[in-house]
Amino acid sequence: MAKEEKVEQDEKKGGGKGLIIALLVVIILLLVGVAVMATLMLTSGDGADKPKNPEQEVMQYSPTFKQYAQPRAGTPPAYMEMKFVVNFRGEGRARFIAVDLNIMSRYPEVMEDMEHLRPILQNDIQMLLRQVTYTEISADDGQEVVRQRILEATKKVAEENGIFPDLIANIFITRFVTQ
Secondary structure, three states: OHHHHHHHHHHHHHHHHHHHHHHHHHHHHHHHHHHHHHHHHHHHHHHOOOOOOHHHOOOOOOOOOOOOOOOOOOOOOEEEEEEEEEEEEOOOOOEEEEEEEEEEEOOHHHHHHHHHOHHHHHHHHHHHHHHOEHHHHHOOOHHHHHHHHHHHHHHHHHHHOOOOHHHOOEEEEEEEEEO
């Protein structure tokens, strides 16, 4: 009978060890689950709101400028074409320059508003082209220098008239002839 009591006590002790091991496994699984949930919650705020495609990113800028709706994905850029023929500093001779260009924006509404500023743009770009010298234009990067100056002048006109200048994406010169 003593042997039977001893066997029962051993079974109770062994059963207690199994219960402790089971509780430890459950606690470890709970801690791992809580850690995974915390990691997911902390990292989901960083990139969840950002679009995957950089072209779909919403332009954030000062509210002092006119706000434009983000164009839908796949919307082609809008252009405004301008043509100029002006005389410029020919360094001793009369010189003429003919420039055709396109102003580009990914926001079609910006180009509609820039259309209303066409007289100001024409004036400022013509004045800029008249100040160019033959030496500047004939340099290897002469056309690029002129393009950059026109882009800066266009952005300045936009900014002075309440349009965020970075909404003007680029200037493309389609004709550049000197005589």
